[in-house]
Amino acid sequence: MSNPVCPETGATMYRDARPFTLTYKGESITFEMPGWYCDRSEESIHTGEDLKVSDRMLNRLKASCEGLLPPEEIRRIRKKLNLTQEAAGVVIGGGPRAFQKYEKGDLLPSRAVCNALILLDRDPEALSVLKVPRKAA
Known part of the structure; x- marks a missing residue:
């Protein structure tokens, strides 16, 4: 993509990452948001890939506020259980x-x-209970 032009000033925009803050339920997270930015105004343009960054950060903030596990903890536990991503999703x-x-x-x-x-992290042997095929009643 060639450098876009700022809709407000007509100046050429450049790729950069700038601080961006999201707030959820009174909690905030600030991160570097990639995008096309104008040096003469506050205008910015974000691609789909850029927006994935903010979506992931919002999910991280929501998980923290709601007491859910963050991505790296989910990965750690799954690997501890020696499960592939597909197997973990099924089991x-x-x-x-x-x-x-x-x-x-x-x-x-x-x-x-x-x-x-969380329970399987404390008692990995309990995974065998979940893997046992169940008979229809």
Whole structure:
């Protein structure tokens, strides 16, 4: 993409990362937001990839406020259990692609998934209970 022109000033915009703050339930997080920025105004343009950064940071903030596990903790526990992302999604919940999204920060895990992971982190042997095929009643 060639450098866009600022809609307000007509100046050429440049790629940069600038501090950006998000607030959720009274808590805030500040991070470097990538995008195209104008040096003569407050205008900015963000691509889909740029917006993924803010979406992931918002999910991280929400997880913190709601007492849910952050992506790196989900990954640590899954690896401790020797599960692939697909297997974790099937056995623990969320579906075959869920853990890929949880670990990237693209999707917040449910409270139930977080609770199951916390319990399995304390007692990894309990995973065998979840893997046992259940017979229909």
